[in-house]
Amino acid sequence: MELTLWTYEGPPHVGAMRIAASMEGVHYVLHAPQGDTYADLLFTMIERRGRRPPVTYTTFQARDLGGDTAELVKRSIQQAVDRFQPEALLVGESCTAELIQDQPGSLAAGMGLGVPVVSLELPAYSKKENWGAAETLYQLCRGLLKEQVPLPGRPKPDPTRWRAEGRRPRVNLLGPSLLGFRCRDDVKELRGLLGDHGIEVNVVAPLGAAPADLLRLPAADVNLCLYPEVAGPLCSWLERSFGTPVLRAVPIGIGATTEFLRDLHALLDLEAPASLEADQRSRLPWYSRSVDSTYLTGKRVFIFADATHAIAAARIASRELGFKVVGLGTYSRELAREVRAAAQELGLEALISDDYLAVEKAMGEAAPELVLGTQMERHSAKRLGLPCAVISAPLHVQDVPARYAPQMGWEGANVIFDTWVHPLMMGLEEHLIGMFKEDFEFVEGHRSHLAEGAPARSAPTPEPALATATLAPLDGGAKAAPVWSTDGEAALGKIPFFVRGKVRKNTETFARDQGLAAITEEVLYDAKAHYSR
Amino acid sequence: MAATPTLPPLIKESGQREVFCGLTSIVWLHRRMPDAFFLVVGSRTCAHLIQSAAGVMIFAEPRFGTAILGERDLAGLADANDELDRVVGDLLGRRPEIRTLFLVGSCPSEVIKLDLAKAAERLSQRMVGRVRVVNYSGSGIETTFTQGEDAALTALVPMLPASDAPQLLLVGTLADGVEERFLTLFERLGIGPVRSLPPRQSTELPPVGPGTRLLLAQPFLSDTVRALERRGARRIASPYPLGVEGSLAWMAAAAAAFDIDPIQLALVMDPLVERGRRALEPLRRQLEGKRLFLLPDSQLEIPLARFLHRECGMELVEVGTPYLDRQLMTEELALLPPGTQLSEGQDVERQLERVRASRPDLVVCGLGLANPLEAEGIATKWSIELVFSPIHGCDQAADLAELFARPLHRRELLQWN
Numbered sequence: 001m002e003l004t005l006w007t008y009e010g011p012p013h014v015g016a017m018r019i020a021a022s023m024e025g026v027h028y029v030l031h032a033p034q035g036d037t038y039a040d041l042l043f044t045m046i047e048r049r050g051r052r053p054p055v056t057y058t059t060f061q062a063r064d065l066g067g068d069t070a071e072l073v074k075r076s077i078q079q080a081v082d083r084f085q086p087e088a089l090l091v092g093e094s095c096t097a098e099l100i101q102d103q104p105g106s107l108a109a110g111m112g113l114g115v116p117v118v119s120l121e122l123p124a125y126s127k128k129e130n131w132g133a134a135e136t137l138y139q140l141c142r143g144l145l146k147e148q149v150p151l152p153g154r155p156k157p158d159p160t161r162w163r164a165e166g167r168r169p170r171v172n173l174l175g176p177s178l179l180g181f182r183c184r185d186d187v188k189e190l191r192g193l194l195g196d197h198g199i200e201v202n203v204v205a206p207l208g209a210a211p212a213d214l215l216r217l218p219a220a221d222v223n224l225c226l227y228p229e230v231a232g233p234l235c236s237w238l239e240r241s242f243g244t245p246v247l248r249a250v251p252i253g254i255g256a257t258t259e260f261l262r263d264l265h266a267l268l269d270l271e272a273p274a275s276l277e278a279d280q281r282s283r284l285p286w287y288s289r290s291v292d293s294t295y296l297t298g299k300r301v302f303i304f305a306d307a308t309h310a311i312a313a314a315r316i317a318s319r320e321l322g323f324k325v326v327g328l329g330t331y332s333r334e335l336a337r338e339v340r341a342a343a344q345e346l347g348l349e350a351l352i353s354d355d356y357l358a359v360e361k362a363m364g365e366a367a368p369e370l371v372l373g374t375q376m377e378r379h380s381a382k383r384l385g386l387p388c389a390v391i392s393a394p395l396h397v398q399d400v401p402a403r404y405a406p407q408m409g410w411e412g413a414n415v416i417f418d419t420w421v422h423p424l425m426m427g428l429e430e431h432l433i434g435m436f437k438e439d440f441e442f443v444e445g446h447r448s449h450l451a452e453g454a455p456a457r458s459a460p461t462p463e464p465a466l467a468t469a470t471l472a473p474l475d476g477g478a479k480a481a482p483v484w485s486t487d488g489e490a491a492l493g494k495i496p497f498f499v500r501g502k503v504r505k506n507t508e509t510f511a512r513d514q515g516l517a518a519i520t521e522e523v524l525y526d527a528k529a530h531y532s533r
Numbered sequence: 534m535a536a537t538p539t540l541p542p543l544i545k546e547s548g549q550r551e552v553f554c555g556l557t558s559i560v561w562l563h564r565r566m567p568d569a570f571f572l573v574v575g576s577r578t579c580a581h582l583i584q585s586a587a588g589v590m591i592f593a594e595p596r597f598g599t600a601i602l603g604e605r606d607l608a609g610l611a612d613a614n615d616e617l618d619r620v621v622g623d624l625l626g627r628r629p630e631i632r633t634l635f636l637v638g639s640c641p642s643e644v645i646k647l648d649l650a651k652a653a654e655r656l657s658q659r660m661v662g663r664v665r666v667v668n669y670s671g672s673g674i675e676t677t678f679t680q681g682e683d684a685a686l687t688a689l690v691p692m693l694p695a696s697d698a699p700q701l702l703l704v705g706t707l708a709d710g711v712e713e714r715f716l717t718l719f720e721r722l723g724i725g726p727v728r729s730l731p732p733r734q735s736t737e738l739p740p741v742g743p744g745t746r747l748l749l750a751q752p753f754l755s756d757t758v759r760a761l762e763r764r765g766a767r768r769i770a771s772p773y774p775l776g777v778e779g780s781l782a783w784m785a786a787a788a789a790a791f792d793i794d795p796i797q798l799a800l801v802m803d804p805l806v807e808r809g810r811r812a813l814e815p816l817r818r819q820l821e822g823k824r825l826f827l828l829p830d831s832q833l834e835i836p837l838a839r840f841l842h843r844e845c846g847m848e849l850v851e852v853g854t855p856y857l858d859r860q861l862m863t864e865e866l867a868l869l870p871p872g873t874q875l876s877e878g879q880d881v882e883r884q885l886e887r888v889r890a891s892r893p894d895l896v897v898c899g900l901g902l903a904n905p906l907e908a909e910g911i912a913t914k915w916s917i918e919l920v921f922s923p924i925h926g927c928d929q930a931a932d933l934a935e936l937f938a939r940p941l942h943r944r945e946l947l948q949w950n
């Protein structure tokens with residue numbers, strides 16, 4: 001039993017819904033009580049979908065439990081097939097149905113429905129949404145492709161066979177799905193990018209694919225595992241069964257996109273792309289080198305997201321924007337190893353957790369100037385008075401923008417530069433404020449409109465009552481907070497307001513560590529010296 | 534049971550339902566009682582449902598959470614009771630301000646027959662004087678949406694102190710501002726003392742007994758009423774306080790029960806009624822003649838249909854309700870126009886076929902259905918807003934009508950050429 005207040009991921013059957021709803025011609029019969037129909041709103045409200053997810057719920061009630069719930073399952077399956085005439089049917093159960101063991105998958109298999117039926121077993125009490133999505137995509141493809149799997153021992157297809165076959169090389173884009181972060185736009189960006197290099201897209205799945213498209217998966221020369229959370233198991237299976245090589249580089253950021261193109265060209269035996277492509281096609285490299293961006297140097301950034309976006313963000317932040325990554329973590333336990341490795345490279349220990357309070361605590365302790373996270377971190381950052389940009393699911397409706405805003409490829413890098421730098425103060429602006437801050441016209445509370453989300457006051461305001469009461473015992477509560485002396489306060493007042501919060505926090509930490517009861521001007525400067533080392 | 538001979542036979546359906554479960558009511562109950570915590574014992578689905586229903590209200594540390602059952606709990610490796618004690622201990626250690634802990638049952642806890650009532654008793658004894666632990670079930674196999682509040686309040690009834698003294702007890706969560714307004718009006722009428730269930734502080738439970746008259750602020754409290762009646766309270770039969778007419782009838786029923794002079798009632802209410810009707814006028818012009826289809830969701834459908842027809846002139850195509858408690862709806866049903874088609878339960882696909890066939894001007898429905906219907910060209914109003922907004926009383930009648938007029942108005946505003 002585990003106490004959960006807010007969760008990063010839904011149950012695994014919601015992952016299955018994401019696959020079904022992303023596709024065409026697939027229907028999902030879910031043995032579940034009525035309340036579980038809430039999941040429809042994730043698609044119709046957050047994604048603003050204009051059609052209901054293709055899901056039929058049995059909505060069994062307590063009074064059905066004494067009777068024949070298996071009959072209800074069969075009736076629901078038959079009605080769904082008659083009404084929606086899917087090309088493939090997924091059958092599964094949610095947490096409650098798992099306990100009553102009606103085996104809806106076997107029931108469906110015995111009904112002679114005349115459509116491929118894929119029975120989903122998604123353990124609701126140990127697995128979560130992304131795992132469910134990955135498992136569903138894998139099971140569905142495996143179910144549809146099993147007749148095509150070549151006998152063991154047959155030679156693997158050569159990824160350069162396109163040349164002999166007198167056609168262009170072609171790849172599958174695997175993993176983009178509804179409720180994933182900016183998948184729709186990433187697909188468009190990659191189609192353009194690959195097209196520019198003469199590479200064709202064979203199948204995109206699950207987003208927009210029909211079962212008939214999945215039957216064409218083995219025709220690709222390379223599989224692009226774009227979102228490992230969703231496509232990882234499928235890509236591995238396709239590699240094992242059909243010998244299709246997998247490119248696991250995720251093209252988010254300049255370096256990663258360059259690497260992605262280079263590796264893909266190598267796999268396909270194409271001539272390597274021009275090294276200047278990044279500079280020509282994306283503004284991020286120049287914007288980051290331009291003088292205004294000097295002010296971004298060493299900005300402290302805290303990153304928490306799904307593994308795909310956390311790893312990408314850490315690389316962009318540290319190498320391409322000159323930020324200092326002060327925290328890196330993920331809720332994707334399945335990919336914890338990869339995130340740990342990325343953190344280690346930055347001299348950090350990765351935070352692997354699905355407890356948003358633990359993440360919030362780590363965030364507070366890291367004293368970042370920018371948070372890159374999910375909707376959960378956006379809320380935590382708001383409480384701590386920190387600017388934040390959302391980089392990963394779980395999403396809210398505002399994370400599905402009307403405009404084209406990919407994360408992948410060259411345009412993705414532009415979008416990332418704008419959205420991450422936007423919450424920070426721009427260099428020129430910061431410089432002017434510094435110059436004029438002694439002027440009487442200068443209003444202390446003035447904040448850049450860019451620093452939205454940051455509080456008007458300099459010190460992070462603790463959430464009244466609730467949070468203070470609840471968080472206090474967590475950090476032991478034993479050490480009394482050091483008190484600011486008058487000259488200490490005065491010295492603090494001379495520090496520009498936009499760094500004052502950080503200085504206050506650092507000084508207090510320093511004083512506490514040193515066991516000091518009062519913070520004088522001297523202590524402040526000692527602390528300053530300590531932290532600038 | 535009052536007969537409603539003017540209504541055609543009820544459509545009763547038992548297919549796929551598209552309704553939240555009773556856990557959803559935690560979203561407003563926890564705000565009503567800031568010293569209470571709602572701990573669902575359930576699955577990740579339950580946690581995800583509440584989070585999704587709460588939507589953008591994600592702020593600070595919420596006063597509700599889910600003790601998620603794991604494989605160890607199901608396999609019996611971990612004694613569920615020990616685990617629950619541990620979780621509750623941790624939680625209350627972190628939240629010393631909590632005075633009442635609701636242990637809320639879910640489908641999984643019901644199916645594995647976890648005895649939360651006994652657990653509540655045990656925990657209550659252990660924490661006597663500090664925290665009261667109350668159990669109810671909000672499971673989707675037993676409750677729909679607003680029925681969760683009914684179950685929560687029913688669980689509180691045995692804890693209410695006994696008193697024979699005359700009093701008026703308002704039953705059902707009202708927005709704080711609306712409640713205050715009602716209290717002022719009752720005072721002007723000379724009715725008192727007036728108390729509320731749920732109270733604003735979970736520790737200040739109202740007394741109940743033979744002197745208690747019940748006035749229902751919400752129509753979905755069947756079990757609560759029965760439990761209160763067993764403790765001697767008597768219900769004041771009345772329409773619900775939605776719209777000017779309903780609110781006036783509601784106040785009048787209370788006044789009659791307390792032998793208030795009708796002149797006094799008129800003195801207090803006439804100006805409000807007059808003002809409320811005036812405020813409704815422009816909205817009536819927008820809604821008049823428009824055809825309304827209500828899908829079953831919040832259990833407020835019947836009183837809303839009555840208001841929107843009688844005071845706003847809308848035509849009722851179909852009025853769906855998750856379940857029909859004829860006793861609590863007698864006065865409302867009597868006010869529906871002859872020929873109103875009621876439906877109970879749901880078979881969502883067939884009901885949507887009826888929606889498409891009848892081409893209504895406005896459909897009241899849940900969040901899962903709203904955008905898909907809009908995409909088909911049918912205007913919608915989300916029902917969940919009705920349980921979160923202050924809609925009760927004469928003063929709110931125009932606001933309530935505006936909720937339905939807005940989607941129609943918006944369609945008129947938008948132009949693409």
Ligand code: SF4
Pocket residue numbers: 033034035036095096554555556575576578579580582638639640641671672673674
């Ligand atoms: S319907 Fe049951 S399992 Fe689903 S969220 Fe509600 S209580 Fe939990």
Ligand code: SF4
Pocket residue numbers: 429447448449450
């Ligand atoms: S609003 Fe303030 S910060 Fe933004 S551009 Fe104008 S002066 Fe600069």
